[in-house]
Amino acid sequence: MAVKPIRLFGDPVLRTPAEPVKDFDKELRQLVKDLTETMVDAPGAGLAAPQLGVGLRVFTYYVDDRLGHLVNPSLDLSEEQQDGEEGCLSLPGLSFPTPRAYRAVAKGFNMHGEPITVEGTELLARCVQHETDHLDGILFIDRMDPEQRKLAMKAIREAEWFGEPAPVVRDSPHRTFGRAI
Numbered sequence: 001m002a003v004k005p006i007r008l009f010g011d012p013v014l015r016t017p018a019e020p021v022k023d024f025d026k027e028l029r030q031l032v033k034d035l036t037e038t039m040v041d042a043p044g045a046g047l048a049a050p051q052l053g054v055g056l057r058v059f060t061y062y063v064d065d066r067l068g069h070l071v072n073p074s075l076d077l078s079e080e081q082q083d084g085e086e087g088c089l090s091l092p093g094l095s096f097p098t099p100r101a102y103r104a105v106a107k108g109f110n111m112h113g114e115p116i117t118v119e120g121t122e123l124l125a126r127c128v129q130h131e132t133d134h135l136d137g138i139l140f141i142d143r144m145d146p147e148q149r150k151l152a153m154k155a156i157r158e159a160e161w162f163g164e165p166a167p168v169v170r171d172s173p174h175r176t177f178g179r180a181i
């Protein structure tokens with residue numbers, strides 16, 4: 001099993017924009033497998049490569065029995081908005097009301113370099129936006145209004161996991177910015 005430790009709020013990798021995937025190779029396929037197995041084990045609706053400490057533009061999702069992944073995504077969002085609770089595996093146990101576009105069309109590639117499109121509304125749209133934000137170094141709390149964000153930051157500081165060191169990962173085949181981590 002390839003379940004990996006998930007990086008928590010405060011880890012700088014979560015605030016660093018990820019690099020586009022250039023090589024659709026065996027290492028990328030292993031990363032997608034690791035992301036999928038870690039996400040399902042957590043369990044979560046989505047997981048982005050930076051959450052495993054890998055600075056590449058890749059995420060997985062599992063929403064409404066749809067399991068998939070997207071490499072180098074770009075988004076087209078509806079003007080219609082939705083409000084709803086949102087959580088994150090990097091902020092375990094916490095969720096907060098977060099505005100998002102109601103509909104999202106995400107275009108990118110699968111792990112073999114073939115073009116794919118993921119279209120969805122409600123939870124799938126929220127998930128695709130959330131995971132793409134991770135690839136841009138943005139956390140969902142950044143999307144909240146200032147009052148809600150202030151309450152969220154208080155809850156984060158009070159969480160038992162807050163301030164935990166990042167996991168040490170050795171002998172990982174995944175590359176981040178050209179280095180093995």
